[in-house]
Amino acid sequence: MHSPELIVHHIPVCPFSQRLEILLALKGLRDRVAFRVVDVTRPRDPALLRLARGSTALPIMRTPQGVLRESLVILRYLDELFPAPMIAAPDPYRRAVEAMLIAREGGFTAAGYRYVMNRDRARSSAFRDAMLAQYAWIEDFLAWQSPGGVFLSDRFGLAEAVFTPMFMRFWFLEYYEDFALPAQGFARVRRWREACLAHPAAQQVCREEIVKSYYDYAQGVGNGALPPGRGVSSFAFAPHWRERPWPPRDKYAPATDAMLGLIAP
Amino acid sequence: MHSPELIVHHIPVCPFSQRLEILLALKGLRDRVAFRVVDVTRPRDPALLRLARGSTALPIMRTPQGVLRESLVILRYLDELFPAPMIAAPDPYRRAVEAMLIAREGGFTAAGYRYVMNRDRARSSAFRDAMLAQYAWIEDFLAWQSPGGVFLSDRFGLAEAVFTPMFMRFWFLEYYEDFALPAQGFARVRRWREACLAHPAAQQVCREEIVKSYYDYAQGVGNGALPPGRGVSSFAFAPHWRERPWPPRDKYAPATDAMLGLIAP
Numbered sequence: 055m056h057s058p059e060l061i062v063h064h065i066p067v068c069p070f071s072q073r074l075e076i077l078l079a080l081k082g083l084r085d086r087v088a089f090r091v092v093d094v095t096r097p098r099d100p101a102l103l104r105l106a107r108g109s110t111a112l113p114i115m116r117t118p119q120g121v122l123r124e125s126l127v128i129l130r131y132l133d134e135l136f137p138a139p140m141i142a143a144p145d146p147y148r149r150a151v152e153a154m155l156i157a158r159e160g161g162f163t164a165a166g167y168r169y170v171m172n173r174d175r176a177r178s179s180a181f182r183d184a185m186l187a188q189y190a191w192i193e194d195f196l197a198w199q200s201p202g203g204v205f206l207s208d209r210f211g212l213a214e215a216v217f218t219p220m221f222m223r224f225w226f227l228e229y230y231e232d233f234a235l236p237a238q239g240f241a242r243v244r245r246w247r248e249a250c251l252a253h254p255a256a257q258q259v260c261r262e263e264i265v266k267s268y269y270d271y272a273q274g275v276g277n278g279a280l281p282p283g284r285g286v287s288s289f290a291f292a293p294h295w296r297e298r299p300w301p302p303r304d305k306y307a308p309a310t311d312a313m314l315g316l317i318a319p
Numbered sequence: 320m321h322s323p324e325l326i327v328h329h330i331p332v333c334p335f336s337q338r339l340e341i342l343l344a345l346k347g348l349r350d351r352v353a354f355r356v357v358d359v360t361r362p363r364d365p366a367l368l369r370l371a372r373g374s375t376a377l378p379i380m381r382t383p384q385g386v387l388r389e390s391l392v393i394l395r396y397l398d399e400l401f402p403a404p405m406i407a408a409p410d411p412y413r414r415a416v417e418a419m420l421i422a423r424e425g426g427f428t429a430a431g432y433r434y435v436m437n438r439d440r441a442r443s444s445a446f447r448d449a450m451l452a453q454y455a456w457i458e459d460f461l462a463w464q465s466p467g468g469v470f471l472s473d474r475f476g477l478a479e480a481v482f483t484p485m486f487m488r489f490w491f492l493e494y495y496e497d498f499a500l501p502a503q504g505f506a507r508v509r510r511w512r513e514a515c516l517a518h519p520a521a522q523q524v525c526r527e528e529i530v531k532s533y534y535d536y537a538q539g540v541g542n543g544a545l546p547p548g549r550g551v552s553s554f555a556f557a558p559h560w561r562e563r564p565w566p567p568r569d570k571y572a573p574a575t576d577a578m579l580g581l582i583a584p
Binding site for chain 2: 107119124134135147149194199
């Protein structure tokens with residue numbers, strides 16, 4: 055009954071929006087929310103800016119009562135609005151454990167984005183260390199709370215909906231920075247990440263789309279802005295990412311629009 | 320029935336701990352949780368460090384099921400564990416609005432602490448501007464969500480429990496930085512702040528205790544560490560803060576232990 059009344063404005067490849075899509079997929083309720091695409095490479099629609107009270111951050115969600123911002127806020131709202139089934143843990147203590155892990159998502163996300171956006175090759179190893187410190191924290195947390203498990207609880211839950219889109223975006227670190235978890239010391243978080251990546255409710259994007267779309271982040275610019283010397287954003291909707299070649303893996307030698315398949319060669 | 324089983328380890332003047340005390344006071348359940356004092360000026364008890372999985376951050380809470388960290392996590396846990404009355408808003412949409420405001424607490428807190436800890440007088444106005452930007456955000460948010468009200472909703476709720484301890488700590492900005500909200504443009508947040516500060520459930524600390532205890536923050540050091548040339552922390556339990564003189568307001572001219580009443584003159 056809420057279906058025409060809930061509208062998310064989002065960038066399709068945005069991890070924050072994917073959190074909402076995963077949650078709805080877990081509930082079997084993807085069609086209860088309308089998703090409207092925002093082209094981040096163009097100036098923002100003033101009407102949309104007014105809706106979000108001047109904020110350019112996406113996603114935002116229109117509800118019958120008002121506009122909500124912040125993916126974690128919208129995520130919990132949808133989980134409570136459509137409580138069958140609840141994706142959050144079922145009792146106060148387990149919800150608190152889940153919330154402790156979710157509280158790290160900001161630092162985790164920032165570490166990965168800073169790493170891919172860094173343009174100083176000499177500083178790459180420091181960004182790698184900062185990323186590994188984030189994974190090490192999760193390793194310790196999961197070893198503390200769920201040593202023998204796969205997910206944090208016995209199923210893919212709210213923490214997984216929060217982190218899985220970031221695990222997917224961080225494919226850009228594997229591609230552009232040769233980042234990989236070391237063989238030793240990360241067994242628990244690796245098990246978690248692999249199960250998250252493989253979950254059927256979380257297949258809204260694939261590695262190829264992310265690696266191609268986020269090329270401009272690897273050039274140090276985000277949110278649809280253009281790197282120097284370029285005329286078309288890697289987030290452009292046309293040509294479709296499937297029709298473009300894989301970008302060069304050496305992010306320190308900038309590619310042209312033509313090399314990226316964004317314009318005819 | 321939970322009373323002997325819930326134990327919070329805390330620093331008495333800590334704002335994060337006060338959030339929990341306010342929540343319990345609102346519920347009339349202060350005696351359901353035992354508060355154990357940690358002296359932040361002494362090396363941390365190894366047993367306590369083990370409980371918190373190596374983290375020195377306080378408060379932590381022991382529950383029958385395990386240890387919880389992070390004040391916002393513990394706050395929601397206690398609200399859900401003792402749901403009569405719930406302090407969080409009563410429906411998903413209002414809870415989401417509340418959560419959007421609460422999501423700003425980290426930036427708000429950081430702006431105030433950075434400002435008081437700054438030791439470069441020439442940079443003071445930049446820190447003041449950053450603090451005012453935080454208040455301006457709240458001003459706009461409250462004008463959006465609750466233009467004619469006092470609190471965010473019709474009562475002192477979860478967002479108020481989160482922010483009030485920070486409004487109180489920021490008395491140190493009034494004292495050491497002559498910080499005040501400008502007469503123009505901050506009417507809504509001023510109304511909110513004044514009602515928060517006056518609420519009967521939030522009187523665990525007073526201005527004098529905060530100004531005296533946080534002197535060392537105004538010297539640029541936190542968490543019980545000692546400023547150069549000093550031998551006793553301003554967070555020391557003895558002499559009691561009531562027996563000490565008010566510190567000099569010019570934080571840029573460091574006071575001695577004797578001037579602060581921390582040792583006999």
